[in-house]
Amino acid sequence: MDVSLDWRKRARVWIVGAALGAGVIACSEDLEGGAACPALCSGQNVTVLDTTIEAVSLDTSLVGIPAFGNDGSLYLAFRGDTLDVRSVVRFDSIPSTFAKGGADSAITRLDSAYLLLQVNAIGTNVKGPVRINLFDVDTTEADTSVAVVRTLFRPDRLIGGSTLDTNQVRDSLRVYFSNGPLLAKIAGKKRLRVGIQATSAQGVEINLGSIDGGQTPLLRFDPAPEDTAIRPLTISPLSQTPTEDAQQASDFLDYIVVLKAPLPPTGPVLSVGGLPNRRAFLRFDIPARILDSSAVLRATLILTQQPNRAIDPKDTLVVVPELVRAGSEVLDLRRAAILTDPFAFDSIRVAPGDSGTRLIEMASAVRQWAAVSSAAVSQQRAIILRTSRQGTSAFEVLFYSREAPVALRPRLRVNYARRTSFGIP
């Protein structure tokens, strides 16, 4: 046997195997270092330019967003002569019978009838005893006219109410109906449309759940007070008019009625919040040298706030910027202001009564515009400003618009790096 030849064969196999193994292991690169910086890292500057421009080409305040009846919550507010906001819930169908012993029995008596409302802690401000009144706001004429509904909150239409302590206005609350008027509605097979009003000597704000917010107001009553085996009936809201427009009927399921609110601002200002709710819409015209030829590192919208001391000037609210996703073919600003996206923006908390400069960081928006600037579908270069409590707060923040004196106009400060070559040794 040739031992030496055998050894060579085995050695050759081992060497080839080791070589191939080393090759496979080395195929995955790991280039990353940096510990020797800055000693070995010769500097090449990334030139960062800092420019402040009047880039807002159009700005305006838009009313009516969210649309009527689409509020995320119902709002009750009372502030003496400055603020009076009420809500309405429709129960256009109330059962007139209840099940007893396997058969329907007519409702001839009822008791413990109440409106069950969910309370949102955010936006609720109760400083003392609160009186909540329920009104019959049903009418056969112009029932889609909020102006008419406003006139129906009057004493002769009072159909119930409860007085609640501060600690009772939390989580959920019950406002009781008078049995007589409600029984009359049931017996007459009439619809029930309940107007809700809150009053308090100290002023009050209650943020209630709504259908759009996923917290449906409910009507509940005991149809047979003498029979404890009969469970109370629970009725959900229903809106049946106008019969020719189901969408509008749906909007009227539950809605807010503003009887008194601070007047809308005048002059060169942008309004955010208030009642009815307003959004600020700002469209930008950014130079191509920034948008097309640069990498934007920071973009700050500089707004100058005008003090608004109409209501609780020192209280605060959150202003949220959103990116408008609408294409440039959408000319209706109100429609464009709905097609938004909660982009990666900072929100800011401001007190309506304050003044001075407010900064809104919007680098992500500018970079988004840069990314789609060469795309076939053009996106509006616009943002909206809204409050976090749209339609459920009277707070309103005012900013000077582009029609204001130069020093007060919105400006855009941009830090950007040109896309010129780098990396040449």
Added chain:
Amino acid sequence: MRARVVSFAASLALIGAAAPLRAQSTLSTQGFGYPLGGLSARAAASGGALGEFDHLSSRNPAALSVWRRSGLYMEYDPEFRSVKSAGGTDRTSTSRFGVIAAGFAVGSKAVVGISSNTFLDRSWATRIRSGQRLGGDSVSFSETFTSRGAIGDSRLGLSYIVNSRIIVGAGLHFFSGENRLNLLREFDDSVRYGTLDRDVTLSYTGTGASAGVIVTPFRGLSLAGSLRQGGSMKLRVVDTLRAEAKVPNRLGIAARFDAISGLALMLSADRTAWSKMNGLGSATADARDAWEYGAGAELTGQRTRNAAWTYSVGYRQRDLPFLAAGSVVRERFISGGTSIPIAGPRATLDLTLQRATRSAPVAASERAWLVSVGLTVRP
């Protein structure tokens, strides 16, 4: 356009305050990159001293005659590098396919060879933490700066056996390649500050011509010499010509002693005029002309299927072309390797291991293991 510049003065003020863009954090990949030296695995194993006689290396076109018959060669060269500094130790690995070569015998006296060698490899990545002022704020960021790619040296060469003592050769070189660079600067607050993510590709073209000779004045001694005359070298960004310089000239000489049967001793010296590249980059890519010296031995071992194994050892030292922090980087190699006939004379596997030490009077040192695996196939 309605947009009106309100203030631009601050722009220029910030230029000076901009954070430096960190470049490579190694000694070896400064400037336009690390020069592999145009050596095959077998030549590298013998300290580069075989390079002037080696048909698989790109130095001397006269050596192409060693092909004798047509063949193909491929080489894979991973490098495992460690850089020590006060900031710690970086361990990195780089994969390269350093050499692809083919030779075609033309008659009994001439060989035409084509080859592609990595000329300057600029593969590295740095990741650092730093900060800069943006608007009115000082902001921190993490930055990764990556460079991949290399300049390659493609050669079309011809060697001709004049007689039993003299072989001559000539080659045309075309230099081409690109560096694909990416700068990713991510600020800690990624909502407020946008990420800087920039790509750029630097492309290079250049030309050169080389000539060489191998002389055997008497049995047991061979002398070789070659030179390369560089033509223009151009740097383009996208399609725009950004800079132009010269391909470095090169001159090399070597001697080989085969006085003892089965043992070859070799010495070489090589001079590259890297300074010809100055002007292709910025002033920080300061290239200096450099010498390389090599010494090696090659031992013929056992035979398998009529083909001999060879074992090589060598030592090589050279200066790297580009300064690191203003200082010349010196590189020393201790190397060893073997050539294994895996299918008789038809296929040979070259395995080489080099230990490189790179030093300069700066606060960092670098060591590396360079593995080369070459495969020659002769149909």
